[in-house]
Amino acid sequence: xxxxxxxxxxxxxxxxxxxxxxxxxxxxxxxxxxxxxxxxxxxxxxxxxxxxxxxxxxxxxxxxxxxxxxxxxxxxxxxxxxxxxxxxxxxxxxxxxxxxxxxxxxxxxxxxxxxxxxxxxxxxxxxxxxxxxxxxxxxxxxxxxxxxxxxxxxxxxxxxxxxxxxxxxxxxxxxxxxxxxxxxxxxxxxxxxxxxxxxxxxxxxxxxxxxxxxxxxxxxxxxxxxxxxxxxxxxxxxxxxxxxxxxxxxxxxxxxxxxxxxxxxxxxxxxxxxxxxxxxxxxxxxxxxxxxxxxxxxxxxxxxxxxxxxxxxxxxxxxxxxxxxxxxxxxxxxxxxxxxxxxxxxxxxxxxxxxxxxxxxxxxxxxxxxxxxxxxxxxxxxxxxxxxxxxxxxxxxxxxxxxxxxxxxxxxxxxxxxx
Numbered sequence: 416x417x418x419x420x421x422x423x424x425x426x427x428x429x430x431x432x433x434x435x436x437x438x439x440x441x442x443x444x445x446x447x448x449x450x451x452x453x454x455x456x457x458x459x460x461x462x463x464x465x466x467x468x469x470x471x472x473x474x475x476x477x478x479x480x481x482x483x484x485x486x487x488x489x490x491x492x493x494x495x496x497x498x499x500x501x502x503x504x505x506x507x508x509x510x511x512x513x514x515x516x517x518x519x520x521x522x523x524x525x526x527x528x529x530x531x532x533x534x535x536x537x538x539x540x541x542x543x544x545x546x547x548x549x550x551x552x553x554x555x556x557x558x559x560x561x562x563x564x565x566x567x568x569x570x571x572x573x574x575x576x577x578x579x580x581x582x583x584x585x586x587x588x589x590x591x592x593x594x595x596x597x598x599x600x601x602x603x604x605x606x607x608x609x610x611x612x613x614x615x616x617x618x619x620x621x622x623x624x625x626x627x628x629x630x631x632x633x634x635x636x637x638x639x640x641x642x643x644x645x646x647x648x649x650x651x652x653x654x655x656x657x658x659x660x661x662x663x664x665x666x667x668x669x670x671x672x673x674x675x676x677x678x679x680x681x682x683x684x685x686x687x688x689x690x691x692x693x694x695x696x697x698x699x700x701x702x703x704x705x706x707x708x709x710x711x712x713x714x715x716x717x718x719x720x721x722x723x724x725x726x727x728x729x730x731x732x733x734x735x736x737x738x739x740x741x742x743x744x745x746x747x748x749x750x751x752x753x754x755x756x757x758x759x760x761x762x763x764x765x766x767x768x769x770x771x772x773x774x775x776x777x778x779x780x781x782x783x784x785x786x787x788x789x790x791x792x793x794x795x796x797x798x799x800x801x802x803x804x805x806x807x808x809x810x811x812x813x814x815x816x817x818x819x820x821x822x823x824x825x826x827x828x829x830x831x832x833x834x
Contacts, residue, residue: 424692435601437696439688442470442566442604446477449512452562452599458510459485460501460525462517465568468610474516474566484508489517492582492722493524495538495589502531512599514564516607518619519571519728523579525563526596533558533595538581542589545812553592562599568607569619570694571729572626572702574598578709580718588722590812597706603699605691617655617785618729620694621778623701624651625736628774629711630704631756632749633816640707643700645759650697652763654690655781712821713739715813716829719804726794733787734794737778738832742825744774749818791834801830 425438434451436444449457457478465471466487475485486501505513505528515525531538534556544552565574573579577597580588608616627644630636713736721731743749753774760777761770771777782789792798805827808814814821 431597433598433601435603435699437601437603437699439606439692440604441602442474442607443477445474445514445564445566445602448564448600448602449478449481449514452512452564454512454562454564456482456509456511457484457514457564458505458508458512458528459483459514459516460489460521460528461485461487461515462489462521463487465517465610470607470610471516478514482508484510489521489524491520491725491727492580492588493520493527495527495581495583498524498527498531498538498581501528505532510561512562512564514566515574515598516566516568518567518569518611519573519622522565522567522571522573523581525565525598526579526593527581527591529560529563530556530591530593530596533560539583539589541591541593543592543812545810545815547815550815551592551812556593557595560595563596564600564602565598566602566604566607567695567698568611569729570616570623570698570701571619572623572698572700572705574601575699575702576706578705580722582722586723587807588718590718601699603695605688605695608691608695614786615727615729616691616694617787618727618733620651620655620698620729621733621736621781621787622729623698624648624778624781625713625717625732626701626705626710627651628736628740628753628756629713629813630701630708632743632752632818633708633711634818635816636708636752640704641755643707644704645755647697647700647704648756649759649763650693650700652760652777654694654697655785656763656765709816710813711739711817712743712813712819712826712829715808715811715817716804716826718811718813719807720791720796720830723800723804723807724794724796726796730788730794731791733782734789734791735829735833737775737782738829740778741773741775741832742829743817743819746819752818791830796834798834801827801834805830 513525515521567574578592580590627647630640630644717731721728808826
């Protein structure tokens with residue numbers, strides 16, 4: 416690697432109705448964005464862990480003089496019953512926008528909430544369905560929705576998409592797509608990710624990497640999504656080109672770091688901040704890839720496994736991704752589409768690093784480097800549950816865009832390989 420791929424501390428752009436601001440401290444501009452949208456009664460969604468942090472308290476000062484409703488407690492994968500309750504409380508309050516502060520579950524909850532507020536009924540009335548051989552059925556929902564202002568804290572990239580998923584409370588995930596749920600404003604502030612445990616951030620990065628790899632072989636791909644995916648993968652490699660041990664050491668040393676305490680003359684705290692910025696920039700590009708090209712087999716499997724066993728989406732992504740990629744990469748045409756991705760991650764590697772022979776090998780190296788989960792059994796998934804998971808995978812809409820046909824036996828083989 417001749418130099419960093421991402422050397423911009425901040426950027427700011429408008430695209431198709433969304434204002435994106437990226438950089439340390441941009442969260443301080445939340446009130447200006449609310450004013451620009453003429454929002455005076457914000458509903459704030461977040462998670463309990465985030466609501467207890469000093470950074471959240473500082474953010475809250477920006478809406479304290481407005482009539483507002485703060486709702487914490489968003490769980491992993493959200494919950495359809497919870498969204499129904501949120502909608503009732505939002506109607507009673509008279510919210511004119513939704514502010515989502517957190518990871519993918521918060522982003523998806525915000526999208527589900529504005530859809531349900533606009534369309535009414537039950538959340539399940541608006542679900543998308545995979546109907547082979549016709550493909551994916553997306554219900555027509557066009558009523559005006561409240562604007563969303565999203566402040567992501569992980570590398571999921573969910574805030575950049577029109578797609579979302581919500582657990583139904585019965586061990587399954589309801590999947591949705593609606594063009595109007597796109598956020599009006601994205602404030603991507605890497606400082607908000609400082610409170611996220613390094614392991615969780617690395618796991619969410621595997622989700623972002625999956626968006627890029629699946630985008631490169633999805634039948635919904637385009638030259639635009641391809642370009643974003645390849646750029647993002649190089650950034651992911653650059654951001655992850657350390658390890659869990661490095662993160663722990665940097666966390667311990669950061670308060671007393673000297674100017675020469677890290678490679679390249681950077682203090683450990685500065686290096687950690689640089690890596691967070693690069694990781695979240697990569698995740699943003701990956702979210703745009705997902706919005707354009709959508710997802711395939713890998714996410715179909717992850718949605719089923721994570722929701723059925725109430726596991727972190729990032730952890731399941733880490734386990735499944737090498738195996739799902741290997742299944743698709745076995746097709747020479749798919750391997751050719753992925754070749755630029757492999758070249759990008761090898762270019763972005765540190766000098767002297769041996770090039771990876773395949774994307775699967777690269778993903779496994781990232782798993783080892785960051786002590787990420789590698790087996791479903793280690794996450795608590797039982798062996799006798801795999802057949803039922805494979806059967807459920809066959810109902811997932813991600814199969815519609817996968818480049819290789821997938822049968823139930825194929826899904827089961829992948830699950831067993833990941834077990």
